[in-house]
Amino acid sequence: MSSSSPFIPSLEHLTRQRGVLGSLVVSETDGIVIDAVVQPSVKAPVVAALAASLYRRARQSAHAAGLGGVKYLELVADGGRLCMAGRDDLVVVLVTDTRVGVGLLRVELLRTAAELPE
């Protein structure tokens, strides 16, 4: 990943939060990693592809249901969470363990997504 990326400071900030295993900026359309700061245990390309697919599906489904665009998505699993917030084609994704304080993280994530370039 390029260290000069404008996303890196935000991603580093997110990844420093308690329970966060990694943060990524991914393209919703392609499911590819734009930038990522992740622990070695996190396979960024796999997470990016799956998270983008899930976010895209949620966006399409919410639109079909007449609920408007998705601004925040959280998938809670037995072993952790995927939290996402998007803007245009970019989605900020967090991979967390179960210890995460989701309230604060949600706020940080939405703030980061709002700062993404249009």
Added chain:
Amino acid sequence: MSVSDDIRRWSDELARSPASMVFLPLGEALRTRGQIDVALRVALRGLERHPYDADAHDLLARIYVDRGETERALDEWDAAIRCTPGHAGALKGMGFVCFNQGRIVDAERYLAEAAAASPEDDGLGMALLRVREQIANANTTSAPEPEPESEPEPAPAANGNGHGSTNGNGATTNDVRAESTFAERDAHFGDPRLLFADLIGVADQAALLLDEDGLVMAGQYVVSDGMDVGAEVGAALSGISDEARRAMRHLPLGDWRTIIFETAAATVVMTPAPQDGLVLVAAAPEVPSGLVRRALESVSQRAKRWMEQLS
């Protein structure tokens, strides 16, 4: 024998004998499974052959309610009562609709007649009792204040269920508050659309139980114009769980338990239900998300119990 087997058997029987009355249980089973359009066709065809059958009109009325076509439903129930005066199903349905419209006095009248026609229906008796309690409460709170010149309280704002806030019967906030417990009462009617109503009593919330195909099994999603869009929302959102399941196969996070997403119009939380189903709670964005998540837990537990009773 499963419901699917019953539907197949009744369909075969109806194909063999188009004049058979089996269209009644068939239409009801299809309606309960959320196959509303098919149920409508079955009911209409049945009515063509049995235009004076009150149960057929009653079936069609309930299908119209599912489609959000309340006026048509009332017409059909009216026809049912003309065919069979004192038809309990029709009276109960009209009571249901009147209560939903805030016409609590009319609701009481219909429910009282239904209870008289069907005294063995304990649930109906209990519903009637509680409607009467609501009327008594409304009368108590709307009693004149000591100040003789005081103006009546302004009508409360319409709630998220799209029901009007006031009516021609002098209804007060109690009537609106009553709507949050209406479902609990109507659960005694055996109406699965109201299975969760007492759990999500806060206005602007909705709850649905979907089967593995995204069809509504219980609950409703009523929008501001009074339409139940549960079928559309359920069908559209159920695909998200498939995507989540697929993602979880490749991520070391275990099985998914909850999905939460926020849009401009709603906060939606969903969790798996038995038999590959899905439970979903939606709320207006201003409802605190923690409250929505908590509602999901109780809705999910009730859905599970209800499905156990079904099977």
